[in-house]
Structure formats: structure tokens, C-alpha cells
Amino acid sequence: VDLSLSATEQELAASARAFVESAVADQVRQLAPDDPGVRASWHRTLARSGWLSLPVPAEHGGAGATALQTAVVFEQFGRGPLPHLPLVSATAAGLLTTAGIPPHWRSELLPAMAEGTVTCVPAGLDQAWAGGGGADLALRLERGAGHGWQLSGVVPAAAFAGSADELLVAVRERDQFRIVRVRQGDPGVSARLLSGFLAWNYEVRLDGVPVPDPGVASVTATDLLQSLRPAMLWTAAYSVGGCARVLEMSRAYCDQRVQFGQPIGRFQRVQDHVIRILNLADQARWGLYEALWRFDEGLPAAASTHLAKAAASEGYWESANAAHEVHAGIGSDPLFGLAAYTRMARTLLHYLGSPRWHKRQMIRAVLHEAGTTRADAATTCIAQTNGTVAAQSAAE
Amino acid sequence: VDFGMQYTPEQQAFRAEVSSWLGEHVPDGLNARTTTPEDSAQRYRQRRELGRQLGALGWLYPRAPRQYGGGGLDFDAALVLDEEVHKHGLDLPPYYDSGGRFGSGTILVWGTDEQKKQLLPPIYTGQVRTWQLLSEPQAGSDLANARTSAIRDGTGYVLNGQKVYVGSDHGADRLWVIAMTGRAEDRHRNLAWFMVDADTPGIEIRPQYLMSTVGEGEGDLGHKNTVYFTDVRVPADRLVGGENNGWKVASTHLEMEHGAMATIGRDRFLGRLLDRYLDGGATAFAADEDDVLDVLADIYMTSELNRILALRNFWMRASKQKLSYEGPQAMYLKKVSGLWLTRAVAEILGSAALTSDEVHGAMGGFAEEQQREGIVNMHPGATGEVHKLIIARRLGLGSRAAEQAGTVH
Numbered sequence: 001v002d003l004s005l006s007a008t009e010q011e012l013a014a015s016a017r018a019f020v021e022s023a024v025a026d027q028v029r030q031l032a033p034d035d036p037g038v039r040a041s042w043h044r045t046l047a048r049s050g051w052l053s054l055p056v057p058a059e060h061g062g063a064g065a066t067a068l069q070t071a072v073v074f075e076q077f078g079r080g081p082l083p084h085l086p087l088v089s090a091t092a093a094g095l096l097t098t099a100g101i102p103p104h105w106r107s108e109l110l111p112a113m114a115e116g117t118v119t120c121v122p123a124g125l126d127q128a129w130a131g132g133g134g135a136d137l138a139l140r141l142e143r144g145a146g147h148g149w150q151l152s153g154v155v156p157a158a159a160f161a162g163s164a165d166e167l168l169v170a171v172r173e174r175d176q177f178r179i180v181r182v183r184q185g186d187p188g189v190s191a192r193l194l195s196g197f198l199a200w201n202y203e204v205r206l207d208g209v210p211v212p213d214p215g216v217a218s219v220t221a222t223d224l225l226q227s228l229r230p231a232m233l234w235t236a237a238y239s240v241g242g243c244a245r246v247l248e249m250s251r252a253y254c255d256q257r258v259q260f261g262q263p264i265g266r267f268q269r270v271q272d273h274v275i276r277i278l279n280l281a282d283q284a285r286w287g288l289y290e291a292l293w294r295f296d297e298g299l300p301a302a303a304s305t306h307l308a309k310a311a312a313s314e315g316y317w318e319s320a321n322a323a324h325e326v327h328a329g330i331g332s333d334p335l336f337g338l339a340a341y342t343r344m345a346r347t348l349l350h351y352l353g354s355p356r357w358h359k360r361q362m363i364r365a366v367l368h369e370a371g372t373t374r375a376d377a378a379t380t381c382i383a384q385t386n387g388t389v390a391a392q393s394a395a396e
Numbered sequence: 397v398d399f400g401m402q403y404t405p406e407q408q409a410f411r412a413e414v415s416s417w418l419g420e421h422v423p424d425g426l427n428a429r430t431t432t433p434e435d436s437a438q439r440y441r442q443r444r445e446l447g448r449q450l451g452a453l454g455w456l457y458p459r460a461p462r463q464y465g466g467g468g469l470d471f472d473a474a475l476v477l478d479e480e481v482h483k484h485g486l487d488l489p490p491y492y493d494s495g496g497r498f499g500s501g502t503i504l505v506w507g508t509d510e511q512k513k514q515l516l517p518p519i520y521t522g523q524v525r526t527w528q529l530l531s532e533p534q535a536g537s538d539l540a541n542a543r544t545s546a547i548r549d550g551t552g553y554v555l556n557g558q559k560v561y562v563g564s565d566h567g568a569d570r571l572w573v574i575a576m577t578g579r580a581e582d583r584h585r586n587l588a589w590f591m592v593d594a595d596t597p598g599i600e601i602r603p604q605y606l607m608s609t610v611g612e613g614e615g616d617l618g619h620k621n622t623v624y625f626t627d628v629r630v631p632a633d634r635l636v637g638g639e640n641n642g643w644k645v646a647s648t649h650l651e652m653e654h655g656a657m658a659t660i661g662r663d664r665f666l667g668r669l670l671d672r673y674l675d676g677g678a679t680a681f682a683a684d685e686d687d688v689l690d691v692l693a694d695i696y697m698t699s700e701l702n703r704i705l706a707l708r709n710f711w712m713r714a715s716k717q718k719l720s721y722e723g724p725q726a727m728y729l730k731k732v733s734g735l736w737l738t739r740a741v742a743e744i745l746g747s748a749a750l751t752s753d754e755v756h757g758a759m760g761g762f763a764e765e766q767q768r769e770g771i772v773n774m775h776p777g778a779t780g781e782v783h784k785l786i787i788a789r790r791l792g793l794g795s796r797a798a799e800q801a802g803t804v805h
Contacts (some may be wrong), residue, residue, distance in 0.1 A: 005397060271784065362697065
């Protein structure tokens with residue numbers, strides 16, 4: 001057992017943290033509600049630093065980083081909070097590795113995504129995964145008049161869809177998904193930034209968008225789930241970083257804010273809120289790190305991945321709530337900074353599946369594994385018993 | 397980051413040796429629920445005998461220094477032992493020995509060389525069982541308010557007072573006691589620790605029955621005790637850490653009791669719940685399938701997060717890292733989740749969770765036991781509120797200097 005980060009992982013985290021603290025934190029605080037959450041200067045740094053290449057496999061021009069290496073960087077982005085375009089892009093990269101995706105999609109998109117010359121995001125995945133099963137996803141993929149297809153319908157919320165060069169639209173058809181490659185600017189494609197608490201999400205309208213045959217792929221739900229698990233872990237990492245920053249802000253405010261003649265951190269009821277954030281943050285962080293370790297080691301990681309995502313999403317949401325209890329009025333002032341985390345906690349809650357959905361996936365994986373273990377043990381026992389009987393028979 | 401155990405061929409060979417030894421020496425039925433005082437006494441004798449056999453090999457307290465009768469084993473080897481013992485449903489030691497665990501750790505930090513030589517080997521080899529005596533009627537969360545007096549008299553001390561919530565049944569050989577050696581008004585500068593032989597004249601032990609069974613281990617009958625000291629003479633060399641220095645010494649004891657001595661095994665109760673589902677599906681529960689799965693998911697998640705934080709603490713302690721709030725945090729979460737679990741289990745098991753009836757009680761009566769223990773376990777080793785207070789002090793909330801954790805290694 002050694003739960004410390006390696007020197008490489010610490011260096012990765014430190015460089016990402018320096019970027020976030022110097023170039024992101026102040027700007028995010030001042031973003032207008034209708035800001036698209038994208039800055040050319042951020043993107044240049046992300047590309048130049050190689051951070052965009054972390055989630056991309058080495059054989060497709062990426063860094064071939066481990067899930068943990070990518071996570072320590074995304075954890076720092078979450079501290080910003082840097083608008084989560086890198087996470088959404090990483091999700092698309094994972095989607096592109098799914099069995100059934102044409103190889104030419106990967107060769108065309110992944111190296112360019114790693115370099116930062118193309119931005120590609122998924123659309124429609126949340127609706128499919130978020131417990132509704134996609135039944136209400138009003139997307140229709142139909143054969144066109146000639147060769148090819150026509151895509152119609154509405155994706156109610158897709159992160160950064162208005163800023164991306166390409167969209168990978170998921171259309172659910174019973175137990176499988178069609179993944180449809182749509183370019184920004186294609187006829188019939190439009191994106192509208194949503195107002196409100198959901199940050200940097202767009203309604204995407206697809207009005208008879210013509211798609212040639214090579215632009216449609218079929219993947220199974222199982223394969224898609226498998227390829228998206230790293231992105232679930234990185235989403236958790238974003239949340240873990242947010243929790244850590246919310247905790248720091250709350251601790252600092254406890255010391256600075258004086259009421260009734262003393263720092264508010266001396267009041268036990270205020271302490272309760274801070275301790276709640278501490279507990280949620282630690283649970284989310286260590287749950288995530290164990291899942292990352294299992295994933296990188298090639299161990300069964302389904303249950304721990306879903307646990308990590310659920311704990312981090314819920315933990316971030318509840319941490320932000322508790323931080324507002326600590327900060328009271330000033331916490332609701334966008335310029336103070338806490339509100340950016342609150343908004344991000346809401347935005348990430350359902351991203352790649354709700355906590356409830358992840359918990360159900362988790363317990364099914366646990367029961368499956370426990371049942372398999374018991375079956376293996378029983379088989380071994382039977383085999384040993386048979387062996388003993390056979391040996392006794394032979395002796396007799 | 398490495399959450400896994402790396403085992404050398406030598407350690408794998410050690411595992412095989414331990415597994416084989418335990419297979420031969422752990423008596424059958426050592427974890428069956430006891431239903432009569434005779435069963436309980438028999439099981440205690442078996443556990444003590446197993447403890448002595450483990451102690452003879454240095455496996456009872458595997459990480460303790462070999463020179464004092466411990467195993468002197470490294471971290472990974474001790475973990476192998478823990479894991480193998482856990483497979484038999486046991487912990488180390490396999491009986492209630494709170495004074496041995498926390499007392500010996502405290503003596504290692506604060507005791508003289510002579511005290512270590514004299515007091516530690518009997519604990520580490522399983523020759524004695526030791527209870528801890530801290531709480532008093534007026535000193536629960538406010539331990540510094542202990543009023544059991546220890547007055548210097550010639551070559552020793554004379555103890556008078558009353559301790560509550562002590563030990564289990566079947567008696568003890570030694571008592572690890574905090575008492576007042578100074579003036580009552582010199583709070584935090586008036587306490588001291590003593591290792592007292594339990595058969596010293598003037599000690600009276602009376603059963604104290606609580607809502608839970610609090611015996612020698614899971615599934616046992618049992619009770620706590622009230623211990624009275626009336627002019628009990630204790631030799632001066634049994635005072636550990638110095639007169640009126642007991643609050644500092646207590647920081648070590650309490651740090652261990654407050655979660656630094658983390659155990660890292662998987663939750664046996666959770667295992668029983670999962671087994672119940674695997675055996676009978678949702679029909680083995682008193683709720684709809686989706687509700688059962690949702691609650692099982694919450695229970696699993698809570699249990700796993702507790703385990704992972706305990707593993708973190710275990711790693712921090714084993715690698716001699718500086719501890720802060722981590723022990724109280726893990727203990728607090730374990731306590732509140734235990735109480736929460738009672739409701740969650742009752743929700744999906746219905747009345748079967750609330751009866752120990754042989755026919756109708758769920759999980760061989762362990763569900764009903766958890767209903768009681770989830771409540772009672774909120775309070776030993778400090779209440780949840782005290783743990784939160786310690787965490788706040790360790791964080792230094794409110795512009796205070798951050799409090800340091802007690803020394804545990």
C-alpha cells in the first residue's frame with residue numbers, strides 16, 4: 001500500500017494548478033452568465049502543455065497517459081473551476097475508442113483533438129445515461145432519399161456544443177446506439193446557449209441534417225459504457241478538485257469573518273458545516289483514487305468507478321450547499337467566487353449519469369462479482385471434493 | 397498510488413503458513429452466536445487460548461517490538477496476518493482487549509524502559525487481558541474531569557473512585573486507569589495513568605447492562621461493568637508517563653482510540669446482506685426489487701467509503717506520516733453511518749431486522765444485533781460531537797493554532 005502520488009503525477013498536478021491559479025480563477029469569477037466558457041488563451045495553453053493529449057491513446061497521437069495522470073490534471077482544472085470543455089472533449093475521445101466506431105473517425109479526429117486543432121464533443125449521451133434510458137430523446141435517424149441518412153430532433157442540453165467543430169450525436173435504438181458525426185455548420189444544425197444554472201450547455205437542433213453513410217456508426221450499450229468509464233472517473237476528478245477548493249474557501253472564511261466578537265469558525269454549528277465538507281471531500285477523493293488505481297491496474301473497476309462518480313457528484317453538490325451555509329450572503333455574490341463552484345457542482349451532477357443511476361450500476365456490478373466469487377468458490381470446493389472422492393476411490 | 401498489497405514470495409509463503417496454522421488452530425464455531433452465558437464463557441476461554449497460541453508465535457500483536465514479546469513484523473506481513481485472521485471472522489486480538497491495545501501503544505511512547513520490559517510482554521503474548529478505565533459518572537465527553545483520585549502514599553498510590561462503561565464480561569487481568577494525581581482545579585495538569593492488577597484488594601467489579609451485547613466479539617452475549625476503587629494500593633512503578641502528566645499521555649491513548657488504529661477489513665455485515673440477496677433475491681427482503689437495490693447500493697457505498705478512509709489512515713500510520721484530523725474523521729463517519737445503517741436495514745428487511753428469533757430473525761440474528769449496536773456504538777471512544785470538535789481543532793478553525801494529533805508511533 002502506498003497512496004502517495006509519484007513524482008510525475010505531482011509535477012503534472014503542480015503545473016496544472018499553476019495555470020488554473022494564474023490564468024483561470026479570477027476570470028471565471030467574472031464570467032457573465034451568457035459567456036460560452038471558452039477562451040482562446042486557455043485553449044492555447046491546454047494544447048501547448050499537452051493536457052489535451054492526456055486522454056487520447058498514444059496510437060492516435062495522444063500522450064497515452066494513465067487514467068490517474070489525466071485525473072490529477074483534471075482535479076486541478078476542477079479547482080479553477082476551469083469550464084469543463086477539456087472533460088467534455090475527453091469524453092468524446094473515449095467515445096471514439098468504442099468498438100464499432102470506424103477507424104477513419106479516430107485517425108481524423110483524435111490526433112487533431114490531442115493537438116487542439118479540432119474540438120469535438122458528444123451530444124445526447126447524458127439523456128441516454130441519466131436514468132431515462134433515452135426513451136424521451138426525440139432524435140430520429142432515418143434513411144434519406146438517396147444514399148445516407150437524415151438526422152432530426154432536439155438534444156436539450158449538450159455541453160459546449162456551440163463551441164465545438166464536431167458533434168458526436170448519440171441516438172438510442174433499443175440496446176444499441178447510433179453515433180452520428182455532425183459538423184458545426186452542416187445544413188440544419190443549430191445550437192443555442194441555455195440560460196440559468198446549467199453552465200455552458202446548449203440546446204442542439206437538428207433539422208433534417210443530411211449525414212452520409214460513413215458518418216453513422218453502431219455501438220452496443222455495453223461497449224459504450226466500457227469506453228466511457230475513464231471519462232466518468234475524470235468527471236469525478238473535476239468534482240473532487242471543486243470540493244477541495246470549496247473546503248479551502250470555507251476554512252479561510254471561518255477565520256476571516258468575525259461575528260459576535262469572534263471568528264465564526266469558533267461556533268460549533270459553523271464547524272459542523274466545514275466538517276461536513278471535509279468528510280465529503282475526503283470520501284470523494286479517496287474513493288476516486290482507489291477506482292483510478294483499480295482501472296490502471298486492470299482490475300475489475302466497474303463498481304469502484306460508479307461509486308467514485310456517485311460519491312464525487314453528490315459530494316460536490318452537498319459541499320457547495322454546506323459552503324453557502326458557512327458563507328451566508330456573500331457566498332451568493334458571483335464576484336466572491338463560491339457561486340462558480342455551486343454552478344459547476346450542479347452542472348456535473350448528471351453529467352455521464354445521475355448519482356442514482358451510478359449507484360444502481362455499482363450494486364449490480366457488486367452483486368455480479370460477489371455471485372461470481374461464490375460460484376468460483378463453490379466450483380473449487382466441488383472440484384476439491386470430487387478430487388478427494390476420486391482419490392479415496394482410487395485408494396480403495 | 398497503490399491501494400494493493402504487494403507480496404514477495406517470502407510473504408506469500410508466510411500467508412500459506414498463517415493460513416495453514418489458523419486452519420488447524422481456530423476452533424470450529426468460534427464465531428457462532430452465543431445464546432447462553434455458558435456458551436459465552438466457553439467461547440471466551442477458546443479465544444484466550446487462541447490468543448496465547450498466537451502470542452507465542454508473535455502473531456497476537458504482530459507489529460509490536462519483538463524485544464517486548466511482539467511479532468516485530470513489517471507492515472505487509474502484519475497485513476497478511478490481519479487478512480488471514482479476518483477470513484476466520486476474527487480480529488487481533490481475538491477477544492476484547494482495549495486496555496492491551498491502547499495501553500500498550502501508550503506505554504511504548506510514554507513508558508520507561510523498565511516499564512516496557514515489565515508490562516508489555518504479558519500483553520503481547522496473550523498472558524493477560526486488559527480493560528481500559530476512562531469514563532466516570534461525571535466524566536464522559538469531558539474526560540479531563542475524571543475524579544478517581546490517586547494519592548501518593550509511601551512507595552505507591554492509593555486509588556479511590558468509580559469507573560463506568562468498562563470492559564466486557566469474563567473479567568480482566570489488568571486495568572489501564574486514568575486517575576487524578578493533582579488538585580481538581582488544576583484541570584489538564586492533574587491526571588496520570590496506571591496499569592493496575594485487577595485482583596488488587598479494594599477493586600470491585602459489577603455488571604452494567606446496556607442495550608447491546610458488547611461481548612468479546614461479534615455475536616457474543618456480554619455486558620459492561622462499573623468498577624469501584626476503595627483504597628486500592630498501586631505500586632509507584634505502575635504509574636506511566638509521570639504524575640500530573642496524564643493529559644499529555646492521554647493524547648496518545650485517545651488518538652489510537654479515536655481512529656488512528658484503523659482496521660481495514662471489509663464489513664462482515666455488508667457481506668451477510670449481499671449473501672442474503674444472492675441467496676434469495678429481492679424476495680428475501682421486505683421491499684420492492686428497485687428499493688432493495690437502491691438501499692443496498694447506499695449501504696455498500698457507505699461501507700466502502702468507510703473502508704477506504706480506514707485504509708488511508710492505516711497507510712498513514714504505517715508509513716509514519718503526520719496525522720491530523722484523519723483518525724477522528726474516520727471514527728465519526730463510522731459511528732454516524734452505523735446509526736444510519738439501522739434505519740436502512742430496517743427499511744428493506746422489515747420486522748425481520750428487529751427480532752433475534754431463530755425462525756424469523758434475519759441473518760441469523762446479526763441484523764437485530766446491528767439494530768442495537770448501531771445506537772450503542774455511537775458513544776464509546778467519544779461521541780460524534782466530540783469527534784467533530786477534535787476535527788475542528790485539528791483544522792484550526794476560527795483562527796486558532798491547529799491542534800497537533802497525539803503521538804502514536
